[in-house]
Amino acid sequence: MPVTRLFPTDEGHDLIELTREICDKELRPKVDEAERAAAEGEAFPTDIFRTLGRAGLLSLAHPEEYGGGGQPYETYLQVVEEIGAAWMSVAVGVSVHSLTAWPVTTYGTDEQKAALLPGMLSGEQLGAYALSEPLAGSDVGSMTTRATRSDEGDGTAYAIKGRKAWISHAGHADYYTTFARTSDDAGRGISCFIVPAGSDAMSFGQPEKKMGLHCDTVREVIFDGVPVEGANRIGDEGQGMAIALAALDAGRLGIAAAATGLAQSALDVAAAYAKERQQFGRAIASNQGLAFLLADMDVAVSGARAAYLHAARLKDAGRPFSREAAVAKLLATDAAMKVTTDAVQVLGGAGYTADFPVERMFREAKVTQIFEGTNQIQRLVISRHVLR
Structure with missing residues (x-):
């Protein structure tokens, strides 16, 4: 619908x-x-x-x-x-x-x-966001990838060395928005760089074998002294942590919106199936227990949509929206998991087969509760705002 x-x-x-x-x-x-x-x-x-x-x-x-x-x-x-x-x-x-x-x-x-x-922004390039590392996921401050000033030229260029993990578009991207340590200062030790693809010093791990989102290629990016011009450092040296965290607020809204769409699609499939599937001489949608399940699914989708739109309107108005972004990401991705689970239930045995898309949607929903900050991290962000 x-x-x-x-x-x-x-x-x-x-x-x-x-x-x-x-x-x-x-x-x-x-x-x-x-x-x-x-x-x-x-x-x-x-x-x-x-x-x-x-x-x-x-x-x-x-x-x-x-x-x-x-x-x-x-x-x-x-x-x-x-x-x-x-x-x-x-x-x-x-x-x-x-x-x-x-x-x-x-x-x-x-x-x-x-x-x-x-x-x-041309539509001809695709970017990758290289923040997470094998031992630095939720704890961004523990990253070890390092950008070192180059001895060549005027001394403004860098060489990046380290490994990034769980990077979407790795190996297919035209550039990598990369965060690397430029000092050991705990609070201001990370900087942001735009790293063009194509360096011989950049390589990739094998694609991760995932539960879902198979067309979202995810793998390690290995920097072995990748050269980067100083002009490609975004913001001041040491400003990368602030840039990364602010960017994630915006990125969480993107995931919230995508998860809402996934949940809406699963609801649509379930509702259509419930109107067509006959048991005991009538459509299963006529059973109040199943109709109420569909109603709860619709409430979850509507709540997710309202949450991300509220956060987006605050952002558009230039007002703080970090808490609201965390709320939207948490609500929308939990809703996606609930609604896709219930959609499989509505379809019964058919929903457990690959003949219907809700099986795929169920597998896709799970990771939304994990990436762009786990939902436990969202609760941490929200609780800190509540307790201020």
Whole structure:
């Protein structure tokens, strides 16, 4: 069932119609086959990202003057939700790509914006966000990847050495928004860099064998002295922790929107099945117990949507939204897990088979409670705000 949407500008309605058209023509017909193929061997939907990019859907929340869409975050997130309802791996990729350009948009100099953003926002490039490490996930401050000043040239360049883990788009990205230690100062020891792909000193681990989101290729990125120009350091040296944490607030809203779309899609499948499936001479939807289950699923989806939109409106208004982003991420991803679980239950044995998409959606939902900060971390963020 198409979701009725409200936008702060009239342009939002046209963007949603465009998104729905692309989802119906390009994403939904391919998602199941592509996810199965990727589970058996690496397959990455480059063509899909190119299609979305050329339609302007990879850069909606970034400035128009550099090739972005200039749209409110509220509009961008509703587009992400629509994509999440069609193909969750791609929605996650859209959120990740937007996240990779966010440090440049927010902290970059005018010269850096002019040099980097047109490519990032062109639709022809895809970014990766290299923050997590094998021993530094939730504890970002313990990262060991290091950027050392180069002895060559004017001394402004760096060489990056270390390993990043769980990196979406690794091996397929055109650039890597990378966080590396530039000093041992606990509070200001990390800096942010835009690292172009293609260096011989950059290599990749084997793709992770995951429960779901098979088309979201995730693997280690290994930096073995990768050279980076000083002009590609975003913000001041030592400002990386603040940039990373602020970026994650925005990124969590992208995941919340994608998870809401996933949950909405599972609800739609379950409701359609319940109206068609006959038992004891009538549709199973006529049983009050099952109808109430569907109602609870709808409440969960609606609550998730309201939470991420509230946070987005605060962000668009220039007001603090860190707590609200954590609330939205927690609510939406827990809702996705609950709704996809219940959708499998509504379909019964059929829901446990790959013949119906709710089996895939169930597997995809789980990781949303883990990445972009586990839901336990979200509770920590929320509790700190409550106790201030």
